[in-house]
Amino acid sequence: MINVEELLTELAGLTRQHIHTVQSFKQLPPETLNRKPAAGGWSILECVEHLNRYGDFYVPEIELRIQNSKRRPSTVFKPGLLGNYFAKSMLPKERLNKMKTFKSMDPADSALDPSVLDKFIDQQEQLLQLLEASRQTDLTRVKTSISISKWIKLRLGDTLRVVIYHNLRHIVQAQKLL
């Protein structure tokens, strides 16, 4: 059992940090934003674009589920087996562990300009509003679809954790490039 207030405060805090970090990326010259690490991997813009692609799915999905829910608010959230597993596996480890991505979510080799940073900040502002709106519903009983499998649904609270921990993962990855 997780206290909803604590969870939403943690997730909103992380999201504000992500906005702040990406704001600071806007000061960097395009060469830095596009520089790929020598050992291979994504540039800063590619990390952020990858998150935007997930945001394109999750922001409207979460919004729809909150709007359509008739559940009464609950003060506690009980993670699901899979949701908890996915959320924890997103959290970055001490040495960043590599994970596979899906082709449609791989931004490598697409032309990117710094506008991806603005798009990210927009999405995160919306996400902050959704975190606020989710106080009015039940994080355990409202379910959302996920982008990677048609056959799995996660509890709203788990989906929020997965999305924001996934953001954290790639913001940390981007920061390490500086």
Place this chain on the structure above:
Amino acid sequence: MNAVSELYNRIENLHLWEKSVVLERNQYLAEYGAVEKKLYYVVSGSLKVCMRDGKEEHIVRFGYQGDFITALDSFISGKPSDFYIQAIKRTEVKVISKAAYLSFVALNPANRQLWQDMLEQLVLQQLEREKDMLTSSPKDRYQRVLKRSPQLFQQIPHKHIASYLRMAPETLSRLKKS
């Protein structure tokens, strides 16, 4: 597109499905000792492929929505099957006879390639399954399967997952909580 859905589409386009069958929960799709003369496509629901070992039942594999399923040992060898296939919940399958399917496969090289691709994927899945079986720690077995097919945990009842993992339902409960 993957081999499974491509094969399905081709059979569909040629109108080769003989019929649709709806199975109630616990109804058999294939019985122990029968010679398999059909191939099935799961439209909805889920099934288990089992073998009997004295009084105990061991689940070898699950069939989900969007899978092909058959008593494959018998389908290939023409001998009576050591397995039976039973519906876990109300399940709808489409049916094609083995004879019709084999002529469909022989129709052109592309169909043959798709069948080969599907069999290759199956071999890889069976090798993963063999590794499961050789993994002595129940916790490691559980984590392998959780990683490989998370959807299992939202679609298949607990006691069947425990059987598939070769552990008591109580052991699985304990692992899920940890």
